[in-house]
Amino acid sequence: MPKIDTFIETSVSIKRPIPVSVLREEIVSQYPYWATRELLMNAIMHRDYDSNAPIQFYEYDDRIEIQNPGGLYGKVSPINFPNVSDYRNPFIAEAMKVLGYVNRFSRGVYRVQKELQENGNGEAMFDFSLHTAFRVVENVSKKYFEKGFGTDTQETSRKHPENQNNPTTNN
DSSP states (O other), X not given: OHHHHHHIIIIISOEXXXXXXXXXEEEEEXXXXXXXXXXXXXXXXHSOTTSOOOOEEEEOSSEEEEEEEXXXXXXXXXXXXXXXXXXXXXXXXXXXXXXXXXXXXXXXXXXHHHHHHHHTOOOOEEEOOOTTEEEEEEEOOTGGGSOOSHHHHHHHHHHSGGGTTOTTTOO
């Protein structure tokens, strides 16, 4: 789990300053560290350990997808998610809490959504259609690709998936 923390912080949660005013800037990440970490920790905690399928983490140009074996569990349904929680692996959940990898139970999804919104990613999308797996999609931050200082940020802006076919940004 410490390696997962380092991976997210150094390879996924890439940050850059975005000018807010002449004298002020805001640091924005492609994917906010805490939100992405929480989604991965949830995949570890809630996966079906009877399955030999791996947790999948895919980073595309415009999104991250995390999928773990085991769909919703126990009392949790698409209708009451995330208001109701149930634990397929209560010992793993308690160990992760004691070790500091998760905070309060049942609050993580709300904080993930808040951090994603504030960072310009939009809300995470939870896919309940897979009967033997659970998938969450986290979109890349639109704020991250806003124009900023100098030509370097214009290059970054061109790389955003929405700008790839736009002739005005591909000089």
